[in-house]
Amino acid sequence: MERDDVIEYSLDNHHSEEEGKKIRKNIYMVTIILSVVTIVEVLMGVLLPKAALGMNSTAWEMVKLGYVILTLLKAGYIVVIFMHLGDERKSLKWTILAPYALFILYLLYILFVEASA
Amino acid sequence: MAAEASKPIDSKVLWGGGRSPFSVSYGKLMMWFFLISDALTFGGFLGALGFARHKFEAVWPVTEQIFYHFPFVPHDIHLPLLYVALMTFILIVSSVTMVLAVEAGHRMDKKGVTKWLALTVVGGFIFLGSQAWEWSTFIHGSDHGVYKLNSGFTTELVTKDGDKTTADLGSGIVAEIQADESLLIKNGEFIGSTVTGEDAEAIKSTAEFVHGASLTRNEYGHQLYADFFFFITGFHGTHVLSGVILNLVILINVIKGVYHKRGHYEMVEKSGLYWHFVDLVWVFVFTFFYLV
Numbered sequence: 001m002e003r004d005d006v007i008e009y010s011l012d013n014h015h016s017e018e019e020g021k022k023i024r025k026n027i028y029m030v031t032i033i034l035s036v037v038t039i040v041e042v043l044m045g046v047l048l049p050k051a052a053l054g055m056n057s058t059a060w061e062m063v064k065l066g067y068v069i070l071t072l073l074k075a076g077y078i079v080v081i082f083m084h085l086g087d088e089r090k091s092l093k094w095t096i097l098a099p100y101a102l103f104i105l106y107l108l109y110i111l112f113v114e115a116s117a
Numbered sequence: 118m119a120a121e122a123s124k125p126i127d128s129k130v131l132w133g134g135g136r137s138p139f140s141v142s143y144g145k146l147m148m149w150f151f152l153i154s155d156a157l158t159f160g161g162f163l164g165a166l167g168f169a170r171h172k173f174e175a176v177w178p179v180t181e182q183i184f185y186h187f188p189f190v191p192h193d194i195h196l197p198l199l200y201v202a203l204m205t206f207i208l209i210v211s212s213v214t215m216v217l218a219v220e221a222g223h224r225m226d227k228k229g230v231t232k233w234l235a236l237t238v239v240g241g242f243i244f245l246g247s248q249a250w251e252w253s254t255f256i257h258g259s260d261h262g263v264y265k266l267n268s269g270f271t272t273e274l275v276t277k278d279g280d281k282t283t284a285d286l287g288s289g290i291v292a293e294i295q296a297d298e299s300l301l302i303k304n305g306e307f308i309g310s311t312v313t314g315e316d317a318e319a320i321k322s323t324a325e326f327v328h329g330a331s332l333t334r335n336e337y338g339h340q341l342y343a344d345f346f347f348f349i350t351g352f353h354g355t356h357v358l359s360g361v362i363l364n365l366v367i368l369i370n371v372i373k374g375v376y377h378k379r380g381h382y383e384m385v386e387k388s389g390l391y392w393h394f395v396d397l398v399w400v401f402v403f404t405f406f407y408l409v
Binding site: 008009010011012013015016023024030041042044046049050068070071079082083084087092095100103107111 | 145164199219223224390409
């Protein structure tokens with residue numbers, strides 16, 4: 001049934017064959033990036049294990065930091081490209097990311113500062 | 118893209134009523150809101166995991182020493198984290214097929230949507246099967262089992278690079294049964310002496326024998342490790358299961374032509390958001406449970 005009181009935003013998301021080709025190319029690029037990052041993470045796990053570096057060593061701290069950075073990189077690609085958050089309006093991006101960042105940073109702050117034994 | 122969201126529209130018009138200020142449909146916006154709350158739940162889980170492992174850092178089990186099995190490969194060949202990495206890859210690939218299904222939907226390509234969505238469902242089933250196998254391996258435990266040493270046992274445990282700790286109550290010191298019936302005292306990456314003969318018999322007669330892991334016993338070390346494993350991967354696995362069911366229902370609708378008649382494939386987009394989120398969570402679980 002046709003409704004004239006609702007704007008069908010979904011109909012506006014259609015794109016042509018040529019645009020689709022460009023978008024698919026981008027998707028395959030991101031696939032390669034995500035796979036390479038995962039392989040790098042596994043190689044880091046094999047070549048730089050915690051047991052060999054020492055639990056409290058600076059080297060292990062750097063490896064841990066490396067894992068966190070690579071993870072955030074993967075997460076960024078998934079959210080921005082796969083979930084199309086990059087194509088949304090700025091106001092929607094902030095509505096989604098800002099409250100989440102606020103709560104998680106607060107949780108981390110509490111854990112780091114207040115949880116010291 | 119000529120999508121509504123990328124059109125420059127005056128904010129007075131956008132927020133003036135009668136339309137969505139974000140230029141997205143109600144369903145998609147609500148899916149995003151649901152995902153934020155769900156992500157906070159997982160954030161809480163992973164935060165609690167970080168807290169626990171920091172508190173028991175000296176005695177936390179080493180993940181590489183637990184997850185080294187691979188299907189159809191004998192137990193004595195150690196392939197640390199390789200299967201978990203493969204599971205991660207499977208989930209990433211199924212995320213890619215999902216985004217390709219969404220792309221095909223934007224071109225009203227029913228055949229394309231059917232193909233890519235079906236592959237996504239297959240990927241989800243492979244991941245679920247892998248997780249079931251991993252749980253079964255974890256629950257079943259090592260080849261021989263361990264004796265849990267509780268109070269009164271003091272021995273010095275040392276790592277390869279000289280870090281030292283002493284055993285105390287409830288910290289998860291175990292005596293691992295070796296193939297030759299001797300006992301190896303260990304805790305996570307800390308290794309102590311090998312005990313044989315009468316001393317070994319004494320430990321065997323007093324300490325609790327544990328083989329495998331559950332919510333109340335864990336032969337790999339600290340109990341919280343097993344609890345977090347079951348809760349975090351279990352909660353994620355539940356999400357995968359509901360995602361697969363959701364995708365399957367939508368796949369049936371696609372084949373029946375429901376969305377083609379409607380004029381757009383936004384339902385695929387919405388379940389796609391959920392499916393990518395499941396992949397996103399696994400990326401974090403992979404890092405913070407398995408790698409770090």
